[in-house]
Amino acid sequence: MKPIDKIARAISQFEVQAPPRLDERVREHVREAFANSIPAPAAHVRTRRWRLLVSSRIAQLAAAVIMVTLLLGLHLWNLLGAEVYAVEQTVEALRKIETAHAFCTDWQGRKSEIWIQPNPATGANDFICVTETERDYAVISTPHVSYYYYPGRNVVRIVRGQLITSDLDLARTIESLTQEGNRQGGSVEIGRKVTDRHGEVITIHCAGTASEFEAWIDPRTKLLLGIECVRSSNPGQFIKSWDEIRYDEPVPERLLHFQCPDDAEIQPEGWGNVDDPNCGIDVTGLSDEQACREIISRLFDAINAANLGQMRQLVPITNQWNDEQLVAAVRESVKKLWDDQMPGVPAYEIGVPSQDKACPLGVLVPCTLTDHNGRQFKVTLIVRFRQTDGRRTCVIVSTWGKTTPLSR
Amino acid sequence: MPSERALVRKFKRGDPEALLAIYQRYRDYLLSVAMALVCDTGRTEDAVHDVFVSLGQKRREFRFRGNLKACLSVSVVNRTRDILRRQSVRAAAPLDPDAQVVSESSGPEQIAMLNEQCRRLATALGQLPEAQREVLVLRHKCGLPLREIAKVQQTGISTVHARYRYGLNTLRALMNGELDDETDR
Numbered sequence A: 001m002k003p004i005d006k007i008a009r010a011i012s013q014f015e016v017q018a019p020p021r022l023d024e025r026v027r028e029h030v031r032e033a034f035a036n037s038i039p040a041p042a043a044h045v046r047t048r049r050w051r052l053l054v055s056s057r058i059a060q061l062a063a064a065v066i067m068v069t070l071l072l073g074l075h076l077w078n079l080l081g082a083e084v085y086a087v088e089q090t091v092e093a094l095r096k097i098e099t100a101h102a103f104c105t106d107w108q109g110r111k112s113e114i115w116i117q118p119n120p121a122t123g124a125n126d127f128i129c130v131t132e133t134e135r136d137y138a139v140i141s142t143p144h145v146s147y148y149y150y151p152g153r154n155v156v157r158i159v160r161g162q163l164i165t166s167d168l169d170l171a172r173t174i175e176s177l178t179q180e181g182n183r184q185g186g187s188v189e190i191g192r193k194v195t196d197r198h199g200e201v202i203t204i205h206c207a208g209t210a211s212e213f214e215a216w217i218d219p220r221t222k223l224l225l226g227i228e229c230v231r232s233s234n235p236g237q238f239i240k241s242w243d244e245i246r247y248d249e250p251v252p253e254r255l256l257h258f259q260c261p262d263d264a265e266i267q268p269e270g271w272g273n274v275d276d277p278n279c280g281i282d283v284t285g286l287s288d289e290q291a292c293r294e295i296i297s298r299l300f301d302a303i304n305a306a307n308l309g310q311m312r313q314l315v316p317i318t319n320q321w322n323d324e325q326l327v328a329a330v331r332e333s334v335k336k337l338w339d340d341q342m343p344g345v346p347a348y349e350i351g352v353p354s355q356d357k358a359c360p361l362g363v364l365v366p367c368t369l370t371d372h373n374g375r376q377f378k379v380t381l382i383v384r385f386r387q388t389d390g391r392r393t394c395v396i397v398s399t400w401g402k403t404t405p406l407s408r
Numbered sequence B: 001m002p003s004e005r006a007l008v009r010k011f012k013r014g015d016p017e018a019l020l021a022i023y024q025r026y027r028d029y030l031l032s033v034a035m036a037l038v039c040d041t042g043r044t045e046d047a048v049h050d051v052f053v054s055l056g057q058k059r060r061e062f063r064f065r066g067n068l069k070a071c072l073s074v075s076v077v078n079r080t081r082d083i084l085r086r087q088s089v090r091a092a093a094p095l096d097p098d099a100q101v102v103s104e105s106s107g108p109e110q111i112a113m114l115n116e117q118c119r120r121l122a123t124a125l126g127q128l129p130e131a132q133r134e135v136l137v138l139r140h141k142c143g144l145p146l147r148e149i150a151k152v153q154q155t156g157i158s159t160v161h162a163r164y165r166y167g168l169n170t171l172r173a174l175m176n177g178e179l180d181d182e183t184d185r
Helices: A003-012 A020-035 A043-053 A057-072 A081-095 A170-183 A271-275 A288-304 A308-314 A316-320 A323-338 B004-012 B016-038 B041-057 B068-087 B108-126 B130-141 B146-152 B157-175 B178-184
Strands: A100-106 A111-118 A125-132 A137-141 A145-150 A155-160 A187-195 A199-207 A211-217 A224-232 A239-247 A265-267 A347-350 A363-370 A376-388 A391-399 A404-406
Touching: A003 B108, A003 B130, A003 B157, A020 B016, A020 B041, A081 A170, A111 A170, A170 A199, A170 A211, A170 A224, A271 A376, A288 A308, A288 A347, A288 A363, A288 A376, A288 A391, A308 A316, A308 A323, A316 A391, B004 B016, B016 B041, B016 B068, B016 B108, B016 B130, B041 B068, B068 B130, B068 B146, B108 B130, B108 B157, B130 B146, B130 B157, B146 B157
Parallel strands: A155 A265
Antiparallel strands: A100 A111, A100 A239, A111 A125, A125 A137, A137 A145, A145 A155, A187 A199, A199 A211, A211 A224, A224 A239, A347 A363, A363 A376, A376 A391, A376 A404
């Protein structure tokens, strides 16, 4: 007998005997199912019926192409039949996931683990936990409270509100990536290739001016297998690749309902107090641009006058430092700009605020600073608008990205 | 013994015992199909359980065409795929040591030997990509022609041919001649 025939025979003879517990379980639940059988189809069954109506393969592909074209803004010439159908299913599947457990690598090659639990109604991340053993920390973030936990030092920093710990809105991943590609005037291509890690995959390649991503989809399950950021100049893009993603694993209880260890040192808030009602200025009646000009000019004036109280009022993050630390932080920032020759910000221009999806903390305001020697630098600040006791207020969250010298 | 068609008619009229009779008739076979695909006792049982419970819930929508055994096999394969998708069970999942794997062959020595062979086969199948594993199981365990498998996998016949060929070759390499030696004895 040929070896191949022997394998075929072995498969055909592969037998498993049902254990009695399965019989009992099936009997009980089949009888229940008959007793409770639903007279009218549920919503998801109606959806499936719609799919059955679109029963021919050509019609399915046409429907998928229309859906993907509308949803992802792709051009028809980018689309291949079977792959498009898979992408459409991926978009749908990702909206139904309950949890994701991802293994990631950052730009320095450090490994981290991320747990995400999306909100089924909004698709936003309800719970995110990032753990990085190499740097000994975990960040646990929920819409109401977040924690930085350093197990080695047994320190916990509690923060009000949600932290930016993931730049991926998992339930809308495909749309986000392709929109990024489309927005930056780049290209989005769907294809197929064989990878070492995952074997044959469907690929979505999004290349824009600021970033380039490739997402891999399992052609069998239609789920997202991973994402690689090939290049990025987006500040805050700390993950280079999502190497493996597992779906619908239960989030460990100790993370989902994190409690500070009894003997842990609890540190004051950091980022989270961007919503502190005692900070910020009232900008009721001002446009976004006017409000940004107002708060940023006040900040530079405060730096020039070494007015620490005003800085704390405008930039909540500075409240976590004592006076000495705050002065050192300002000196350090200014030193980076002016080689420590002259303190302060002698001249500045405040640009027009803009939204950037990569920065959900607030609007980005580019500023041009000029030193005493005429050298210019570009700094981008994050300004966050809030509603405080019925008033419109804003604060400065932090800088965004690197300070870059401008050629003269 | 009532015919398949008679059982299906009774089941569609609302008789749970008819569905349970169908279950009794095919449960071992369906478990074997699922086990070859997921190599895990719990998930295998879940797949078969879910197929029958789902049939009970949607009996009015059930359309019986052709071979009931093949139809149930495809349902189990689809359900297994859902389980793999939901739980991200990847290839090379360890075979549960509690699984009651037996062989159709007679004689205690032969059974003992083929039990081990089944274990090795399951482990090797677990190392194949899901699509290839599915093609091999549907072809040789369920007896479906490749054209039908292409429909189940919603892909072209040439892709199924390729998966079948790659799957067989990989499995042969993984088994490393073990099957050849034992089945020749």
